[in-house]
Structure formats: C-alpha cells, structure tokens
Amino acid sequence: MTLASLAIDLRAEADRANERRLLVLTGDADATRRAAVDAIEEADLSIPDCTAISAADDWPFERVGPRHSRELLGRTQQAIVLDGHDECSPNAIGRTVGAVDGGGLYVLLAPDLDSWSDRRDAFDETLAVPPFGVDDVSGQFRGRLVETLRAHPGVAICEIGNDYAGPESETVEIRDDGRTDPYPARPRETPEPPEDAVFGDDIYRACKTTDQAEAVHELEAIRNRESDPAVVVDEDDDPPAVVVEADRGRGKSSAAGLAAGALAREGRDVLVTAPERRGADEIFARARERLAAAGTRSAGGGEGATDALLADSANAVDAESGGCVRFARPPEAADLPGDPDAVFVDEAAALPVSLLERFLDGPPVAFCTTVHGYEGAGRSFDVRFRGSLAESEREVVDVRLDEPIRYAAGDPVESWAFRALLLDARPPVEQLVADATPETVSYEELTPEDLLADEHLLREAFGLLVLAHYRTEPDDLARLLDAPNLTCRALLHEGRVVSIALLAREGGLNEGTRERVYRGDRVRGNMLPDVFTSQLRDFDGGVPVGYRVMRIATHHAVRSGGLGSMLLSEIESEFAGDGGHEADLQGERVDYLGVGYGATPELLDFWRENGYGTVHLSTTRNDTSGEHSALMVRPLTQEGADLAARHATWFRERTPGVLTGPLSDVDPDVVRRALRAVDDSAVPEELGLSERDWRVVVDAANGMGSYHAAPAAFSELALRELILGNAGLAPSAERLLVEKVLQNREWDAVAADLDRVSTRMTMRAFGDACEPLVEVYGTEAAKEHREYWERDD
Structure with a gap:
C-alpha cells in the first residue's frame, strides 16, 4: 500500500460513514509536510477548503500559525494539517479537531513517534518557567499522546522516509492503515417545524438536525411573555431559564443564534454575551442570516449588510421590527445594560458561577454550555451552578444536543480526541466517596508517573481539577504531566481522589531575572513574585521561594466536610518540614505558601481561616469574571514572614488611596473580608x-x-x-x-x-x-x- 492508495481509501471510508479519519505522518519535517500535501491531493480534497496549523509557510493552502489556532473555531474544513514539528499544543488539537467535516481528514505531522517525547519544541518552552529551563520539561504528555494514537481505531500511521519522492514513493512505511470498515452513514432526517411552534417555519428549516430544532423550540420559552398580549403572566412568576448543553460541534450556538434572530424579528431586544467576542460569532451569523431572510436593516449597513457587522466595532444587528441582537462582555452584560428582553450566555461554563448568578436577577435567560471541551468546565457548571438555578425558583427548561452537526455520531476521531485530551474526565462517582471524612483519607503526592501508570487515577484527578476552575484547557493536562514547576497533592479515600491541590513553585529568582521584571518584563509562571516586583516595586519580592495554590478542589459529595482545609494543613506541614512526610521536596526550603484568585467574601473567609493573609487586591477587574484578584500569603520561614509582613503593611498603607480611586466601586463585603485577613502586625x-x-x-x-x-x-x-x-x-x-x-x-x-x-x-x-x-x-x-x-x- 502506498501513501496515495491509503489516502484514497481513508477518504472513501470517511465519506461513506460521514466520519473523519486521522492520518499521522512521522519523520523529517520537510518530508512529512510534502507528504501531507500529496495525501490531501490524492484524497481529492479541495485545497481552498484545507488549512495547515504550522510555523512553516510553504503550504499551497491556508496557513494559520500555531498560536492562532483559535481562528478555526466555528469553521468547517475538509482537511486540517496540524504540524507538530515546531510546536505541538494540546489546545491547538482541541480547537482544530472539531473543525473537520464528515468525510474529511485530520492530518498530524510529528517526528519519529518513539523519540517524540524526548524532543523539545516551542510549546515546551512555555512550560519552562523560571528558574527552570526547557530541558527540565518532561515530555510525558506527548508520550501518552503517542500511546493513544497507536491504540485507537480510525488512526492511520505512516513513517515517511527522508528521501520521500511522492505519493507512490517506496520510502513510506504504513504502520497502521486506520481503516475500520464502517457501515454507510444513515441519511439525516430533515427537521420539521413543531406543530405548536411560535417561531417562523424558516427558523426550524434552517436547523441541521432534529436535536437542534428541538433546542430552538425549547428556547421559545425565553420569549418575553409580558409583552405578548395573548399570554397572561402572574407578576410573582420568575422568568424562565433555559439550559442548552452539548458537546462541541452539536450546533448549540447555531440554535441560540436562530432563536435570537427570531426574537429580534418580533421586536425584542436580545443581549448576547460570551467569554470572548469571537465566541459569539456563530450566534450573530445565524441571527443575521434569519433577519436578512426576513428583509431587515443592519447597524452599519443597509439591506443585505456585509460581514463588517460581525467586527468588534459593530456589536449589534438591528431588525426592521425595532428588535436587535447586541453583544456585551460578561461583567457588563451582568448589569443588564439597556434593560434587554432576553439574555443569551454562550459558553456559560467558561464563566465563574458568581457571575452567572447575577443573570438570575434579570429577564428570561438562556445558558448555552459545552459539556466536555476546552471552552470550559461543563462539569463545574453542572455541579455548582445547578444549585443556584434551583434556589432561584425560576422555571428551568433543560435541553441537550447529542447529534453532531459536522459528522456522524460515533466518529472515531472525536472519541480519540476525548481520550487523548481527557475532555470527558470526571471525578469519582458520588457513591464511592460519599463516606469520606478527615479520618478516612490519606495524604498523597500524585506524581506524573503515578498518574500515567493509572488511567483511572489520572481521569479522577484531572476531573476534580476541572471543577476547581471555571475554565480548563487541554494545555492544563500537559502542564500537569510535564511542567517542572508544578506538583500535585491529594487526599484519597479508599484510593479515590476526594480533594486535590495543584501547586506552582514560584520565586527563588536570580538577580538578573529580578532586574528584568523590575524594569517591566514579565516572568512566566511566577504570579506572586511578578506582582510583588513589577507592580508593587519590591526588588527583592522574587527572592523567597513560594508555592502558589493554583487550584484546589474537593469532591462535591463531601464539600464543607473540612477536607479542603485538611489538605491545606497537610501541605503546610510538609512544606514547612515538620510533617514527617517522605516527599519533602528534596530538602528545598519553602518560605511561604500563596494563592491568587477572584475575590469574593466567601473565598476570602476560607483562605483567612486557613491562615493566609491579604497582601494585595488588584485595582482592575478580570475581563471575564468581573472580579478583583486577591493575593494572600501564608509564611513558613522568617524570610517568608518578612515578605508577608512588609506587603501586608504596604497593603494597609495604600488602601485609603486605592479605595477612593480604582476600587471605589468594589463590593464593600470584599473590602471588609480582605482587610480582616490582613495580618495584625501590619x-x-x-x-x-x-x-x-x-x-x-x-x-x-x-x-x-x-x-x-x-x-x-x-x-x-x-x-x-x-x-x-x-x-x-x-x-x-x-x-x-x-x-x-x-x-x-x-x-x-x-x-x-x-x-x-x-x-x-x-x-x-x-x-x-x-x-x-x-x-x-x-x-x-x-x-x-x-x-x-x-x-x-
């Protein structure tokens, strides 16, 4: 079998099943790049509909740099080539793998698979935070990636010789042909408008799947019923909330856009928000499409306005009816500017729960969220925000989309991506840990080797870390396995992870690095020393060695049982050198423990109760969460105590000035709790x-x-x-x-x-x-x- 015949067979099989196939080409960078172009041409895929994610620029089709893979979100390609020679980012895989249409090829270029994990590339450099160098990065994520490639169906692996001479070349060795002999794809049902539909028939006929049509039908619930003369509304009724959940590529954003366009046609003011403006492009595209079909005018253009409407400077589409679809960033949107009739929150799982809760005080709202994927922690949304929804007394309408839009269900490339990137990682099931107490758990270090040796442990640990933050990316998995500055501690109940903390080593910076930071350079992976030195003008702020608690999470089944505080206490005992733990960081002195997070009264109280003192409250709000960040320190040595004491004093001294200036509108409860956590010595x-x-x-x-x-x-x-x-x-x-x-x-x-x-x-x-x-x-x-x-x- 030659590369040409393999490409033809893979494309034919993918087309027959409406699935994708993954073609891995290994070997010399130039040879694999030439082979990738030949494979796509032999597969008879359209060159204009193919994209290369590559640092090299000699491609006959569109090229996107590795750091700009986000540009492919929402797009559909016949083939994507991910060039892993110069940079292999897990985020790039997560962002691009879903953009390949059914019948297409996802092509991954890599060095020799046996030695790939030993090589260092541009992504590894991002993990080498000072004082570590790139040689300290372990490469274990790529080792695991290679294992999934070799073990998974639908993945073809070809070794390309250095003297590769074309698609019929004999220097190509097929290690796995990747064929699965699938059944032909079933014809997709054409959605029909429901009998009781309120939105126009064209709205439903624009749907790609019956799942999507059902979602649009459920989204009719957020029509502003008070403005509908045919509906009698009890003044005491809370407005409804619709939750649309789906894995990536199921068309939830498109469904939201169709519903938003239908609402605007009725004259309603629809406010849209998302963690990033470009994330709402699909909503605006579908809304504008439906408004244009009905004969509308648009802000910034006349009949049949152009794509300029979707530029960042034009965040609104207006309908002749007087309705509109407009965008606002999350913190601003939560204030409900302009008193909208309805709100759509897209990629809701990528927003903190405290911000989502603010939307429950407004008009009808739809929360659209990715269940699994790099966009956000869908499990966190499900566990934490569901309680707030229930307490709001709103009528909650749930809808889930399961059928993929771009390819058939059961697509092997999608299942490979889920496994390789742990997109569906979850904590242990509730029944296995419900009896966990401080008396039943053991304190453990979870090394990358431990995690890689036990797939269940890895999935549970990473799944629990997902819950610790409102936005988790595939890159975080590589950081967990490879970054030399990170270490993981956990409490285990009968071998199951019930509480976990991810810690980042910071500080211990040499004078040259401190000098550069003091003069304005940024230093990766050293949040507290960076702020101490560059913002707070403490030249020696990067001298002490600290460990920052990047993330800490306790299983929802045993939350509020003291396990999180117990974990912090065990970490303090170990790192202070008085706990008798065997893995005592190879004898390195640790001067302090620290943490930085979006400040809320509850979190400030939690960290104060665990002995952490406030040393800084940021004067700017996070663009996504709308919260000010608090930095807190728990000293372990005299040098750590000196650092904490001087910054606590400086914080107290500057508080009157910043509270009458940039912090004049901050929640007084945040100020109260931040000050109560300042060490008395200040x-x-x-x-x-x-x-x-x-x-x-x-x-x-x-x-x-x-x-x-x-x-x-x-x-x-x-x-x-x-x-x-x-x-x-x-x-x-x-x-x-x-x-x-x-x-x-x-x-x-x-x-x-x-x-x-x-x-x-x-x-x-x-x-x-x-x-x-x-x-x-x-x-x-x-x-x-x-x-x-x-x-x-």
Whole structure:
C-alpha cells in the first residue's frame, strides 16, 4: 500500500460513514509536510477548503500559525494539517479537531513517534518557567499522546522516509492503515417545524438536525411573555431559564443564534454575551442570516449588510421590527445594560458561577454550555451552578444536543480526541466517596508517573481539577504531566481522589531575572513574585521561594466536610518540614505558601481561616469574571514572614488611596473580608490621632460635627477596626465604614446602596458605629471629651 492508495481509501471510508479519519505522518519535517500535501491531493480534497496549523509557510493552502489556532473555531474544513514539528499544543488539537467535516481528514505531522517525547519544541518552552529551563520539561504528555494514537481505531500511521519522492514513493512505511470498515452513514432526517411552534417555519428549516430544532423550540420559552398580549403572566412568576448543553460541534450556538434572530424579528431586544467576542460569532451569523431572510436593516449597513457587522466595532444587528441582537462582555452584560428582553450566555461554563448568578436577577435567560471541551468546565457548571438555578425558583427548561452537526455520531476521531485530551474526565462517582471524612483519607503526592501508570487515577484527578476552575484547557493536562514547576497533592479515600491541590513553585529568582521584571518584563509562571516586583516595586519580592495554590478542589459529595482545609494543613506541614512526610521536596526550603484568585467574601473567609493573609487586591477587574484578584500569603520561614509582613503593611498603607480611586466601586463585603485577613502586625501600635482628631470623632459619635472635618482620622480608625475587629462592629456597620470612610461615597449613595431608610438615618448609624471605636481605641482625652456629651444626657 502506498501513501496515495491509503489516502484514497481513508477518504472513501470517511465519506461513506460521514466520519473523519486521522492520518499521522512521522519523520523529517520537510518530508512529512510534502507528504501531507500529496495525501490531501490524492484524497481529492479541495485545497481552498484545507488549512495547515504550522510555523512553516510553504503550504499551497491556508496557513494559520500555531498560536492562532483559535481562528478555526466555528469553521468547517475538509482537511486540517496540524504540524507538530515546531510546536505541538494540546489546545491547538482541541480547537482544530472539531473543525473537520464528515468525510474529511485530520492530518498530524510529528517526528519519529518513539523519540517524540524526548524532543523539545516551542510549546515546551512555555512550560519552562523560571528558574527552570526547557530541558527540565518532561515530555510525558506527548508520550501518552503517542500511546493513544497507536491504540485507537480510525488512526492511520505512516513513517515517511527522508528521501520521500511522492505519493507512490517506496520510502513510506504504513504502520497502521486506520481503516475500520464502517457501515454507510444513515441519511439525516430533515427537521420539521413543531406543530405548536411560535417561531417562523424558516427558523426550524434552517436547523441541521432534529436535536437542534428541538433546542430552538425549547428556547421559545425565553420569549418575553409580558409583552405578548395573548399570554397572561402572574407578576410573582420568575422568568424562565433555559439550559442548552452539548458537546462541541452539536450546533448549540447555531440554535441560540436562530432563536435570537427570531426574537429580534418580533421586536425584542436580545443581549448576547460570551467569554470572548469571537465566541459569539456563530450566534450573530445565524441571527443575521434569519433577519436578512426576513428583509431587515443592519447597524452599519443597509439591506443585505456585509460581514463588517460581525467586527468588534459593530456589536449589534438591528431588525426592521425595532428588535436587535447586541453583544456585551460578561461583567457588563451582568448589569443588564439597556434593560434587554432576553439574555443569551454562550459558553456559560467558561464563566465563574458568581457571575452567572447575577443573570438570575434579570429577564428570561438562556445558558448555552459545552459539556466536555476546552471552552470550559461543563462539569463545574453542572455541579455548582445547578444549585443556584434551583434556589432561584425560576422555571428551568433543560435541553441537550447529542447529534453532531459536522459528522456522524460515533466518529472515531472525536472519541480519540476525548481520550487523548481527557475532555470527558470526571471525578469519582458520588457513591464511592460519599463516606469520606478527615479520618478516612490519606495524604498523597500524585506524581506524573503515578498518574500515567493509572488511567483511572489520572481521569479522577484531572476531573476534580476541572471543577476547581471555571475554565480548563487541554494545555492544563500537559502542564500537569510535564511542567517542572508544578506538583500535585491529594487526599484519597479508599484510593479515590476526594480533594486535590495543584501547586506552582514560584520565586527563588536570580538577580538578573529580578532586574528584568523590575524594569517591566514579565516572568512566566511566577504570579506572586511578578506582582510583588513589577507592580508593587519590591526588588527583592522574587527572592523567597513560594508555592502558589493554583487550584484546589474537593469532591462535591463531601464539600464543607473540612477536607479542603485538611489538605491545606497537610501541605503546610510538609512544606514547612515538620510533617514527617517522605516527599519533602528534596530538602528545598519553602518560605511561604500563596494563592491568587477572584475575590469574593466567601473565598476570602476560607483562605483567612486557613491562615493566609491579604497582601494585595488588584485595582482592575478580570475581563471575564468581573472580579478583583486577591493575593494572600501564608509564611513558613522568617524570610517568608518578612515578605508577608512588609506587603501586608504596604497593603494597609495604600488602601485609603486605592479605595477612593480604582476600587471605589468594589463590593464593600470584599473590602471588609480582605482587610480582616490582613495580618495584625501590619497595624501600628499607635494610632497617631491628634487631640483634635479625637474630638471630631467623639463629636461625630454624638451626632455633632462632620466626618469631613477630619477624614484621615476616621480612615485610620476604620482601617484599624476592619483589620483587628476589636470593637466587634456588626457587618452593617463595617459596610458603612467602608463605603463612607474608605470609599468616600456621598451620603445619599451610601444610604441607597445599604438600603437605609433615609440619608439622615444613615448618618445617625454612622455616629452609632463610631461609639465603640472611641470606647476601644480612644485615648483618655477622647473619653474625657465623651463625658462632656454624657453630662448633657
């Protein structure tokens, strides 16, 4: 068999079954690249409908750089060549494998498979974070990738000789022909409009599968019923929520776009959001298609407007009816700008649950989410957000799409991708771990070798890590197996993973690296030292060695049982060198443990209760989550304590300035909890208030005078109490101190935000909050002045 005959046979078999086939060409880079072009031509695939993901530029068809593979999202190709010689990114595989149409070929180019894991490429360089070099990267992900290629059906493997001379060349050795002799594909049913459909027939006839048509039908539930004169709506009814779940390539975004277009045709204002603007392209494309079919006009163009509508500067499509489909980034969309009639949240699993919950306070909403795939952690969405949906008392409509749009169900290339990238990794089933308690678990280091030796352990560990973050990518699997700065610790119950932490070594940077960071360069994989040095101007912030808790997760069946805190305690004991654990990091001194995350009151409390102290609160919001990041440190040595102490002090000192500036609108509960987690040592022993300052504070406590007469005095007192808590103020009083004293908001705004009866009552409550501050922190002179008011009483 020659390469030519193999390519012809693979294409014929794929076309017959409406499936794809994977062709692996190994050998010299130039030879395999020539062979890839020949294979595609011999398979009679259209050159304009093929794309190469490659650093090399000598291709007869479209070429996309390895770092730009995201450009293929939402597109359909007859063939894709992924050139793994210069860079083999798991993300690139995940993004491109689903773009090949049924009957097409996915072509992977690689060096000799036996030695591929020993080679280092541009992707490996991204894993080599300082102080490690690329030679420290292990390459075990590619070793596992090769195993899946050799073991999986539908994968053809050809060794291409260096003197390759064409598709009939005898220097091609077929190691596996990849043929499966499948049954012919069944004809796909043409969707028909449901009898009770409200959307137009053309909306349903634009669907590719019956699954998609059913999803569109269920999405009719989010029509704004209050604007429909034929429907009587109870004012107490909560608006519905539709959850559309699917694996990638099932047409959920297209279904959302068809429904959005139908709603806009009815004159409704539809707000669309997604983690990235380009992720909503399919929704806008299908919505515009349906609006154009009905004779519409578009923002930025007239009848039959062009693709310029989908550019980032044109985020709206308007209908003649007055309806529209418009885009907003997630944090902005959660504020429901313009009071939309309906909201579509695409790739909802790639957004944090705290942000998703904000959409439950608005109009009818559809959450469209990928169950498995790099777009987000569908399992996290299912486990964590479902509870919020149930508590919202909304009518929840669930719909799932199973039938692929581009190829037949059971496609072997899709199943290979799921296995190779662990796209369907899950934690242990609930019944196996439901009895886990701190007394029944064992603390273990999970090395890459341990994980690779036990596929079930690997899937459970990675599946639980998926739950720890709202966005998990295939690259994260390679980091887990290959990155020299990462290490994994877990609690196991009868061999099953119930709690897990992924830790990143940071710091220990040499003077040259610190100098470059201080001057503005970025340093990969060193979040805390980077912030300490470049943003907070601590030249020595990268000297101590720390381990940052990148992710920590506990199985949902035993959450709130103390296992997460137990895991952190075990990690601290091990890394501090006093736990008697055998794997004590080869004797390396660890100065601190750290963490960085999107700050919420609940998370701030969790980390404070586990001994971590706040050292920084970012002044900008994350574009996707809308949250400010908190950095916290748990010192383990004197050098770590010195680092934590000086940054805690600097955080306290800059807090008044940033809270009246970039953090003026941050949630006061986040401020309260962040300050309560500041180490007490950051508070000076002496307050430094003058006699007049105390007189103003005492007068304010007795309803006289003004906060503005000595704002710095009130600010110093508020900071002291919010950190120490010695006066025991109620949460409402602490919020009042944050908003009025530290964020310097107007009295009317404070009263409205805190749901006070009136501005006057808010000012009175402020005076009440000052009384215990005088009692606990006041000087003798301050208390004597208080007696002046008590005599009047």
